[in-house]
Amino acid sequence: MLNLTSLPNIPLVQPGDDLSELIWQAAHSAQIELQDGDILAITSKIVSKAEGRSVHLSQVEPSGRAYELAVLSDKDPRLVELILRESREVLRVRPGTIIVEHRLGFVCANAGIDHSNVHAQSAGDPVEQTEGWLLLLPADPDASAWAICQGLQARSGKRLGVLVVDSHGRAWRLGTVGVAIGLAGLPGLVDLRGEPDLFGFRLRITQVGAADELAGAASLLMGQAAEGTPVVHVRGFPYPLRAASLSELLRPKEQDMFR
Amino acid sequence: MLNLTSLPNIPLVQPGDDLSELIWQAAHSAQIELQDGDILAITSKIVSKAEGRSVHLSQVEPSGRAYELAVLSDKDPRLVELILRESREVLRVRPGTIIVEHRLGFVCANAGIDHSNVHAQSAGDPVEQTEGWLLLLPADPDASAWAICQGLQARSGKRLGVLVVDSHGRAWRLGTVGVAIGLAGLPGLVDLRGEPDLFGFRLRITQVGAADELAGAASLLMGQAAEGTPVVHVRGFPYPLRAASLSELLRPKEQDMFR
Numbered sequence: 001m002l003n004l005t006s007l008p009n010i011p012l013v014q015p016g017d018d019l020s021e022l023i024w025q026a027a028h029s030a031q032i033e034l035q036d037g038d039i040l041a042i043t044s045k046i047v048s049k050a051e052g053r054s055v056h057l058s059q060v061e062p063s064g065r066a067y068e069l070a071v072l073s074d075k076d077p078r079l080v081e082l083i084l085r086e087s088r089e090v091l092r093v094r095p096g097t098i099i100v101e102h103r104l105g106f107v108c109a110n111a112g113i114d115h116s117n118v119h120a121q122s123a124g125d126p127v128e129q130t131e132g133w134l135l136l137l138p139a140d141p142d143a144s145a146w147a148i149c150q151g152l153q154a155r156s157g158k159r160l161g162v163l164v165v166d167s168h169g170r171a172w173r174l175g176t177v178g179v180a181i182g183l184a185g186l187p188g189l190v191d192l193r194g195e196p197d198l199f200g201f202r203l204r205i206t207q208v209g210a211a212d213e214l215a216g217a218a219s220l221l222m223g224q225a226a227e228g229t230p231v232v233h234v235r236g237f238p239y240p241l242r243a244a245s246l247s248e249l250l251r252p253k254e255q256d257m258f259r
Numbered sequence: 260m261l262n263l264t265s266l267p268n269i270p271l272v273q274p275g276d277d278l279s280e281l282i283w284q285a286a287h288s289a290q291i292e293l294q295d296g297d298i299l300a301i302t303s304k305i306v307s308k309a310e311g312r313s314v315h316l317s318q319v320e321p322s323g324r325a326y327e328l329a330v331l332s333d334k335d336p337r338l339v340e341l342i343l344r345e346s347r348e349v350l351r352v353r354p355g356t357i358i359v360e361h362r363l364g365f366v367c368a369n370a371g372i373d374h375s376n377v378h379a380q381s382a383g384d385p386v387e388q389t390e391g392w393l394l395l396l397p398a399d400p401d402a403s404a405w406a407i408c409q410g411l412q413a414r415s416g417k418r419l420g421v422l423v424v425d426s427h428g429r430a431w432r433l434g435t436v437g438v439a440i441g442l443a444g445l446p447g448l449v450d451l452r453g454e455p456d457l458f459g460f461r462l463r464i465t466q467v468g469a470a471d472e473l474a475g476a477a478s479l480l481m482g483q484a485a486e487g488t489p490v491v492h493v494r495g496f497p498y499p500l501r502a503a504s505l506s507e508l509l510r511p512k513e514q515d516m517f518r
Binding site for chain 2: 106
């Protein structure tokens with residue numbers, strides 16, 4: 001049985017907040033007692049906020065290349081400048097979308113830079129007063145996950161995993177899905193190669209993107225809209241916990257047929 | 260709360276089996292009483308088996324094009340012939356892999372043709388006696404899902420959803436993940452466009468591939484290896500059930516930047 005529960009009572013996160021403490025308190029108030037093998041899935045947005053990764057467009061000076069891509073993508077050149085700074089390589093440009101290899105190694109749209117929920121003045125402020133703030137992805141989501149995991153393990157005395165989740169679009173299919181962009185304590189890939197199936201065949205497909213499957217599941221509960229449930233508690237993940245990093249989920253560029 | 264439970268006691272599926280009856284019995288024996296809003300996620304493999312979609316290589320006569328691609332892909336020309344028959348278009352060919360647009364509209368490797376768990380003679384038969392059998396994807400997984408959904412709704416009197424799940428590789432990332440290849444009664448995409456976020460912004464990202472997120476979650480419990488748990492009961496899917504089809508998850512070819 002796999003059980004996912006949104007933690008209520010996560011407050012609006014501010015720069016400098018200790019997420020492991022906020023999550024620990026929220027789990028406590030939800031009467032969830034952490035157990036060995038539990039995983040906390042956390043939207044990248046609150047990790048970024050805690051790390052002070054918001055930027056106001058007025059602080060950004062676009063480069064010449066940003067101006068060029070701004071025309072092709074029909075985007076604000078300052079936003080494009082931020083996308084370029086957060087990226088290793090631009091793969092595709094279309095009106096509305098710039099697909100990049102993010103500096104963290106994954107391929108995503110607009111370098112994962114988020115417009116929404118960034119700047120809390122007060123709920124209900126008109127858009128005009130809050131726009132212009134953008135939220136970059138965490139500087140090092142594996143390290144963020146590790147720090148939160150350490151904090152929660154120290155408080156609970158249990159062996160835990162932490163998954164930092166972002167929503168990405170995909171080649172070929174519509175709709176965003178939650179994917180792992182940082183992880184600590186749980187496997188990204190699970191290798192089933194060589195295990196026999198029911199009839200003694202060796203399985204051939206067989207590296208399972210388990211952390212991404214879990215990220216998708218958690219994302220279902222994270223509520224992109226008004227509810228705001230940025231942390232999901234997971235019990236019953238079917239694979240053993242172990243040390244891991246995002247890199248195991250990233251297809252090496254030279255093996256990628258779709259760049 | 261989102262809760263996923265593998266149904267134990269699904270027998271080895273044979274051609275002609277009524278999956279809605281097998282699932283109904285298995286839910287009963289697991290003391291799961293179906294409720295309005297519950298979803299059954301089913302691996303495509305048992306849907307194919309029930310529908311008699313296994314083919315022996317000796318029955319296949321390769322075309323000239325299959326021989327050509329067999330050389331490029333280092334695959335048996337008879338397997339390649341089946342891949343071509345199941346596909347609309349070949350997108351990439353590399354040793355070991357042929358990426359196609361499947362006749363069902365999605366992009367996947369090797370037309371989803373599966374080697375493992377196909378031919379039940381008796382458990383433990385050596386590979387030599389069972390190889391040569393291949394399992395094609397269901398002829399019409401939306402229709403399969405609909406029939407199973409109807410059967411379970413008639414038995415239970417509840418409003419249910421059914422998801423047919425396959426494991427696909429992805430551009431850019433390693434590891435397979437469960438995705439929807441057929442659905443009935445639950446949304447494929449959930450459109451959050453225009454809903455305000457916490458601070459009154461209009462959300463911009465916003466079509467969520469909810470059925471794929473759920474397929475990934477269910478896939479975690481399906482056990483690709485010896486356990487064999489082909490059906491997962493889902494309670495707590497956070498979006499309203501509605502009529503749907505796979506087509507809503509497929510990116511129109513002309514909008515696809517990565518073909």
